[in-house]
Amino acid sequence: MRRVMTSARRRYRWALSFSLSLLLLQPVLVAAAPLAERQVLENGLTLLVRSSRALPIVTIKVTVQGGSLWEQEGRAGLANLTALLLTRGTATRTAAQIDESVDFIGASLSSSAGRDLSEVDLTVLRKDLPKGLELVVDTLLHPAFEQGEIARKVQELRAALRKRQEDPGEVAQEVFDDLVFGSHPYGRPLEGRETTIAAITRDEIVGFYRDHYTPERAFITVVGDVDRSEITGQIRALLGSWPKGKATVKRATEPALLQEKIVVKKVDRSVTQANIVLGHQGIRRDNPDFYALTVMNYILGGGGFSSRLVERIREQKGWAYDVSSQFSPGLERGSFQVVLQTKNETAGPAVQEVVRELRRIREQGVTDQELADAKSYLTGSFPLRLDTNAKLAGLISSVEYYKLGLDYADRYRTLIDGVSKEDILRVARTYLRPEGYVLVVVADQAKAALSE
Amino acid sequence: MAWLILCVILAPGLVDAQVTARVKESALENGLKILLLEEHKAPVVTVHVWYRVGARNEQPGTTGLSHLLEHMMFKGTSKLGPGQFSRVIRRNGGRDNAFTSEDYTGYFETFASDRVELALELEADRMRGLLLDAKEAEAEKHVVMEERRLRTEDEPISALREVMGAAAFQVHPYRQPVIGWMSDIEKLAREDLVRHYNTYYVPNNAVLIVVGDFKSDELLPKIRHHFGAIPRAADPPAVRAIEPEQRGERRLVLKKEAELPFVFMGYHVPNLKHPDNFALEMLAYILSGGKSARIYKSLVYEKQLALFAGGGYDRESIDPNLFPFYASVMPGKTAEEVEQALTAEIERVKNEPVPDRELQKAKNQIEAGFLFGQDSVFNLARQLAEYEIVAGWRAWEAYLPGIRAVTAADLQRVARAYLTPDHRTVAVLIPEKMKK
Numbered sequence: 001m002r003r004v005m006t007s008a009r010r011r012y013r014w015a016l017s018f019s020l021s022l023l024l025l026q027p028v029l030v031a032a033a034p035l036a037e038r039q040v041l042e043n044g045l046t047l048l049v050r051s052s053r054a055l056p057i058v059t060i061k062v063t064v065q066g067g068s069l070w071e072q073e074g075r076a077g078l079a080n081l082t083a084l085l086l087t088r089g090t091a092t093r094t095a096a097q098i099d100e101s102v103d104f105i106g107a108s109l110s111s112s113a114g115r116d117l118s119e120v121d122l123t124v125l126r127k128d129l130p131k132g133l134e135l136v137v138d139t140l141l142h143p144a145f146e147q148g149e150i151a152r153k154v155q156e157l158r159a160a161l162r163k164r165q166e167d168p169g170e171v172a173q174e175v176f177d178d179l180v181f182g183s184h185p186y187g188r189p190l191e192g193r194e195t196t197i198a199a200i201t202r203d204e205i206v207g208f209y210r211d212h213y214t215p216e217r218a219f220i221t222v223v224g225d226v227d228r229s230e231i232t233g234q235i236r237a238l239l240g241s242w243p244k245g246k247a248t249v250k251r252a253t254e255p256a257l258l259q260e261k262i263v264v265k266k267v268d269r270s271v272t273q274a275n276i277v278l279g280h281q282g283i284r285r286d287n288p289d290f291y292a293l294t295v296m297n298y299i300l301g302g303g304g305f306s307s308r309l310v311e312r313i314r315e316q317k318g319w320a321y322d323v324s325s326q327f328s329p330g331l332e333r334g335s336f337q338v339v340l341q342t343k344n345e346t347a348g349p350a351v352q353e354v355v356r357e358l359r360r361i362r363e364q365g366v367t368d369q370e371l372a373d374a375k376s377y378l379t380g381s382f383p384l385r386l387d388t389n390a391k392l393a394g395l396i397s398s399v400e401y402y403k404l405g406l407d408y409a410d411r412y413r414t415l416i417d418g419v420s421k422e423d424i425l426r427v428a429r430t431y432l433r434p435e436g437y438v439l440v441v442v443a444d445q446a447k448a449a450l451s452e
Numbered sequence: 453m454a455w456l457i458l459c460v461i462l463a464p465g466l467v468d469a470q471v472t473a474r475v476k477e478s479a480l481e482n483g484l485k486i487l488l489l490e491e492h493k494a495p496v497v498t499v500h501v502w503y504r505v506g507a508r509n510e511q512p513g514t515t516g517l518s519h520l521l522e523h524m525m526f527k528g529t530s531k532l533g534p535g536q537f538s539r540v541i542r543r544n545g546g547r548d549n550a551f552t553s554e555d556y557t558g559y560f561e562t563f564a565s566d567r568v569e570l571a572l573e574l575e576a577d578r579m580r581g582l583l584l585d586a587k588e589a590e591a592e593k594h595v596v597m598e599e600r601r602l603r604t605e606d607e608p609i610s611a612l613r614e615v616m617g618a619a620a621f622q623v624h625p626y627r628q629p630v631i632g633w634m635s636d637i638e639k640l641a642r643e644d645l646v647r648h649y650n651t652y653y654v655p656n657n658a659v660l661i662v663v664g665d666f667k668s669d670e671l672l673p674k675i676r677h678h679f680g681a682i683p684r685a686a687d688p689p690a691v692r693a694i695e696p697e698q699r700g701e702r703r704l705v706l707k708k709e710a711e712l713p714f715v716f717m718g719y720h721v722p723n724l725k726h727p728d729n730f731a732l733e734m735l736a737y738i739l740s741g742g743k744s745a746r747i748y749k750s751l752v753y754e755k756q757l758a759l760f761a762g763g764g765y766d767r768e769s770i771d772p773n774l775f776p777f778y779a780s781v782m783p784g785k786t787a788e789e790v791e792q793a794l795t796a797e798i799e800r801v802k803n804e805p806v807p808d809r810e811l812q813k814a815k816n817q818i819e820a821g822f823l824f825g826q827d828s829v830f831n832l833a834r835q836l837a838e839y840e841i842v843a844g845w846r847a848w849e850a851y852l853p854g855i856r857a858v859t860a861a862d863l864q865r866v867a868r869a870y871l872t873p874d875h876r877t878v879a880v881l882i883p884e885k886m887k888k
Contacts, residue, residue, distance in 0.1 A: 100744040125820050155782075269887055272605040273606055305538035321595055321599035321602055387496045
C-alpha cells in the first residue's frame with residue numbers, strides 16, 4: 001500500500017529504458033534429447049545413464065522403493081535407520097574401513113531415507129570409478145547391521161532429535177506435520193521418535209533391508225564422465241546376480257482427511273521470533289493439477305521476490321526476512337504449507353495477512369501479468385535444474401521414480417505453458433482451504449498474545 | 453582456442469585441473485576488473501559483481517552497514533522501481549541473490565546464456581544509480597532485524613560463534629558480526645548508507661566475473677558498453693587495524709535456552725598470504741576432512757562424546773583470521789570432556805608425525821574436491837571472485853601446487869606454531885532449561 005504512485009512511476013520509467021533489451025530476448029529452448037538412456041537388466045534392475053564428459057567426475061545415485069511410508073507406527077524411523085546403517089559396515093569391511101576407503105579416493109558416499117524412497121549417493125573421480133562402484137555395491141548387497149553399530153546410530157539419532165528441539169522452526173514443523181497427518185507416516189519425523197527408534201531390533205532392520213533393497217525395487221542413475229556401454233557392463237558384472245526379492249510389502253496409503261475447521265496450536269518458548277507454519281494436506285505427485293498448482297503457488301508464495309506473500313509481508317510490512325508457501329507432493333498427499341518467522345509481537349497480524357492472501361487468490365485468481373511472469377520463470381529457469389551432475393542425477397531419479405517420462409524437460413514446458421487463469425482459479429479453490437487449516441505458532445506466547 | 457579443445461580430448465584430467473589457466477583477465481579504464489571463464493558444458497551463464505567491502509570496513513556503532521546496503525541494492529534505482537530487480541531477472545528465467553561477508557559483498561544472476569546482457573545492464577545501473585530511499589531503508593532495517601533474530605538471536609550455535617569472534621579479536625573489525633549488532637542495525641540511517649555506497653560502490657572497487665556458456669570476445673564489448681561510462685572515483689580508505697598477538701587463552705560462556713552444550717575453540721592463524729597456509733589447510737583435512745578424519749573418528753565415532761564435531765580453517769580471508777574447532781556435546785557428556793578430547797587431537801598432530809597414507813588421503817581429497825568444485829558455474833565464479841578479493845585470483849593457481857608440497861614435518865611445525873592454548877579463545881554454550 002505504500003507509495004503506489006512512486007513505484008508505479010518508477011516501473012514506467014524502467015519499462016522505457018529497458019524495453020529494448022527485453023524485447024530482443026527470445027524464449028529459452030530446452031534440449032529435446034531424453035534426460036537419460038534407460039535400460040532394465042535381467043534381474044529387474046533399472047539403469048539410467050547420462051554421459052557428460054566435460055569433467056572427469058561421476059555421480060551415482062541408487063534409488064530404492066522404501067521409505068517411511070512402509071513403516072509400522074511403533075517402529076517409526078526404521079527406514080532411516082536401515083539406510084544410515086548401510087555404510088556402517090559390511091560382511092568384509094568395518095565402518096571405519098569404509099570411511100577410510102571413501103576418503104582416500106576423495107569421494108563422498110552417503111545413504112539416507114525419505115518418506116517415499118531411500119538413496120545411496122556416490123560422487124567420485126572418473127579414475128577411481130571402479131573402487132567407488134565396489135564400495136557402493138558392497139554397502140548395497142552386504143550390509144552387516146552389526147549390533148554395536150546399531151546401538152551407536154540409535155544413540156546418535158536420539159541425541160539429534162533432542163538437539164532439534166533447540167530450533168523453533170523444526171519444532172513448529174514437527175507439530176504441524178503431526179496435526180495435519182496424524183498417525184500417517186507423513187506426520188512424523190523421518191528419524192522416528194526417541195521411543196520408537198529405541199524399540200527397533202536388528203531383525204526388523206534386516207527384514208526391512210531384505211524386503212526393500214532388491215533389484216526390481218531399485219534403480220541406478222549414473223551421470224558424468226562414463227561411456228554408456230562400459231558402465232552398463234560394469235554394473236551388470238557387479239549387480240547382475242543381485243537376487244530378486246521374494247516378499248510383497250505393504251505401505252501406508254492415503255492419510256485421513258482433515259476436518260474442515262481451524263486448528264491452532266501454540267508452543268511457548270523463550271524466543272525473539274514467532275515461528276509460524278500454516279497449512280493443510282495438499283496433493284499427490286501424480287495429480288494432473290500439479291502443474292497448475294506449481295504456477296499458482298509460484299505467484300502465491302513460491303516465487304521469492306515475485307510472490308505475493310513476500311511482497312506483502314516482507315516488502316510492504318517489513319515483518320519477516322523469509323516467508324514462502326509450498327506444496328510437497330509425494331506418493332501420497334503431502335502438505336501445503338506457508339512458513340514464516342516474525343518477531344513475537346507481529347505474529348497475529350502476519351497470520352491474518354497470510355489468510356487474506358489465501359482468500360484473495362481463491363476469490364480473484366491472478367492477473368495476466370502474474371501468469372505470464374510465472375510461466376516465463378518456470379520454463380526459462382529449467383536449464384538451471386540441469387547444470388550440474390548432482391542436479392541432473394536428482395532430476396533423473398525423481399522423473400523415474402514418479403514416472404514422469406524421460407522427455408520430461410520438454411513436456412514440462414508444454415504443461416506449464418498450458419496453464420490458464422481459469423485453471424489457477426480452479427486449483428486455488430480446490431486445494432487452498434482458508435477455512436480449514438492447521439496453524440502452529442512457536443513463540444514467546446506472552447508477547448505474541450499482546451498483538452492478537 | 454583449437455589447441456585447447458584438442459588437449460581436453462586427449463587429457464581431460466590434466467587440463468581441467470588447471471582451470472585457472474583459462475581465466476581471462478582485463479580491466480576497464482575506470483578500474484573495473486573483469487574475469488571471464490568460458491564453460492560450455494551447459495547452456496547457462498552466471499554473472500557476478502563483487503565489491504571490496506564488508507564488515508571489515510565497518511566502524512563500531514554502524515556495524516551491519518554493508519549488509520543493509522546489500523539489501524538496499526534491490527530497492528530501486530532511478531531507472532528501476534523497488535523490488536523490480538529480482539522480478540525482471542525471474543521473468544527471464546533467472547535466479548539472483550547477494551551475500552555479505554567480512555571481506556566482500558557479492559551479487560549474482562544465473563540464467564540461460566542468452567540473457568547475459570540483461571545482467572550487465574542491471575548491475576551497471578545499480579553500481580551508481582541507487583536511490584537509497586529513506587522510507588525503503590527504514591522498512592528494510594526491520595527485515596534485517598528479523599533476519600538477525602532468525603539467524604542469531606534464536607540460534608544458539610550462531611550466537612556462540614558471534615561472541616567467540618568478538619572475544620578472539622579485540623582490535624581488528626573481524627570482531628564484528630557481518631549482520632551487525634542489533635542495536636546498531638536499529639540506528640543505521642540513510643546518510644550512513646549513502647556514504648558507504650558512495651565510498652565503496654565504485655568501479656575501481658569492484659570485480660565483474662562471468663562464468664559459463666558465452667564467448668569472451670563477444671562479451672567484452674558489451675561489458676565496456678554498460679560499465680565503461682561509469683567514472684572512476686577515489687580509492688576507498690584502507691583498513692589499517694592489525695590484531696596484536698594473543699598472549700594467553702581467553703575463555704567465555706554463553707547461557708541460552710538449549711538442549712545440549714556446545715564448544716568452540718578459535719585459534720589465531722595466518723591466512724592464505726602466508727606460506728604456512730598450505731600446511732594449515734592440510735591440517736584441516738587431517739583433523740576434519742570426512743568421517744575418517746581424526747576428530748570425527750575419535751570424538752563422534754569411537755568415544756561418542758560429540759553428536760558432531762570438526763574444524764575448519766578460515767584461509768580465504770583478507771587479514772589473518774581464525775582456525776575454529778567445534779563440537780556439539782552428547783547427552784550425558786560434559787563440555788570439559790569434549791574440549792579435552794578436541795585438544796588431545798590437536799596435541800597428537802604436534803607429537804606424532806602424520807603417517808604417509810593419511811597425508812596422501814588428505815591430498816587426494818583436496819585434489820578431488822578441486823575438480824568436483826568445477827561442476828557448477830556458480831561455484832567457479834564464487835571461487836574466482838573470493839580469491840580475487842582476498843589475495844588476487846592468481847592465488848588460486850598456487851593452491852594445488854602448494855598442497856602437493858606439504859610434508860608431515862610441515863604439519864607438525866604449523867600445529868606447534870599456531871595451535872597453542874595461548875592463541876585460542878574457548879567459548880562454551882551452557883544450556884538453560886527450555887520451556888515445555
